[in-house]
Amino acid sequence: MRNQNIIISPGGLEAIQARFGLRVAAHLSESTRELPHDVSERLKASRELALERARLARRAVAATSTQTQSNGGTATMIFGGGSGSDWWFKLASIVPIAALVAGFFFIEHAHTREQIAAAAEIDAALLADDVPPAAYSDPGFVEFLKTPRD
Amino acid sequence: MTEGHSLLASEKELSDFLKNVEKRAFKRALYAVRDDEAALDIVQDAMIRLAEKYVDRPVAELPLIFQRILSNATMDWFRRQKVRGAIMKNFSDFESAGEDGDFDILETLEAQDGSTASESAAEQVSRAQILLAIEGQIEQLPGRQREAFLLRYWEELDVAETAAAMGCSEGSVKTHCSRAVHALAKALKAKGIEL
Numbered sequence: 001m002r003n004q005n006i007i008i009s010p011g012g013l014e015a016i017q018a019r020f021g022l023r024v025a026a027h028l029s030e031s032t033r034e035l036p037h038d039v040s041e042r043l044k045a046s047r048e049l050a051l052e053r054a055r056l057a058r059r060a061v062a063a064t065s066t067q068t069q070s071n072g073g074t075a076t077m078i079f080g081g082g083s084g085s086d087w088w089f090k091l092a093s094i095v096p097i098a099a100l101v102a103g104f105f106f107i108e109h110a111h112t113r114e115q116i117a118a119a120a121e122i123d124a125a126l127l128a129d130d131v132p133p134a135a136y137s138d139p140g141f142v143e144f145l146k147t148p149r150d
Numbered sequence: 151m152t153e154g155h156s157l158l159a160s161e162k163e164l165s166d167f168l169k170n171v172e173k174r175a176f177k178r179a180l181y182a183v184r185d186d187e188a189a190l191d192i193v194q195d196a197m198i199r200l201a202e203k204y205v206d207r208p209v210a211e212l213p214l215i216f217q218r219i220l221s222n223a224t225m226d227w228f229r230r231q232k233v234r235g236a237i238m239k240n241f242s243d244f245e246s247a248g249e250d251g252d253f254d255i256l257e258t259l260e261a262q263d264g265s266t267a268s269e270s271a272a273e274q275v276s277r278a279q280i281l282l283a284i285e286g287q288i289e290q291l292p293g294r295q296r297e298a299f300l301l302r303y304w305e306e307l308d309v310a311e312t313a314a315a316m317g318c319s320e321g322s323v324k325t326h327c328s329r330a331v332h333a334l335a336k337a338l339k340a341k342g343i344e345l
Contacts, residue, residue, distance in 0.1 A: 017328060018303070020331050020334070021303030027284050028174075028177065028284065028304055030281060032174055035176070039186065039190065046193060047165065047169060050197035050200065051161065051168070053202045054164055054205045055161065056202075057201065057205045058161075061205070061206060
């Protein structure tokens, strides 16, 4: 460093920098050993507070984990457990949906049949009954009679 | 996941880690904010954040995470100060502290403890003055240079870890460190301090 003519390789320069940096760091470490008592005590209190928070956080994580396991256990009991419990769980989820869709189809089909039956009943009653004389004065009915049939 | 669980930090490991890192963390914060109480608050905040949010992380990850948290906590402090309009006061403190290394002899003597009793008074004063001079120069480094320098050489993180902790590229870390080393070497040499 003193002789400006000396050429230092990049690796050598980094090594020199690192050596200097570590020496400075050693002095800094020495300075941390001489911290005032009140600062050390405050740091200790902070550390204890942090550890207490960590304990609480761990408990919360453990409680969540236990609850998840408990829920899993309940499902296992219901669906027989074992390696096939996932399969049973999926099946149990699909069955109600399939039943609901089938129910909709059945209701729709029954409703259509009911409407057809009602219409047929009305048609049969109309065809079987006599046409009242007043009907012939209705222009719509006259038009209907005039309409050619296939 | 199962492999990770076996490496999770136990309470004792977390305690040992915090105990090991707390004084350096305090000093790092102090170099940045130059206020004991604020530095203590920052360290406490960083410790609590680590304990609450990263308790389930492997112990090997804690140093890097903690350094990142500490840096963020320090930045948060500066942001709050800026909001309060106190940043100008901090700059004026910076200028007065940097005035040519005049040491307060009472402060120097106050910093000594019983472990150095075997040294002569002159040696103790000289050693304490060197420490103060180094700390003074560290404080005067630009923030990013100081952070890179301290993470690399004091916390002994490698370049990649320092870059991760600082949220910058490895090239930037090398540049910051190089500049910091040159600035420190020049300033200490000017004070007649050889390391």
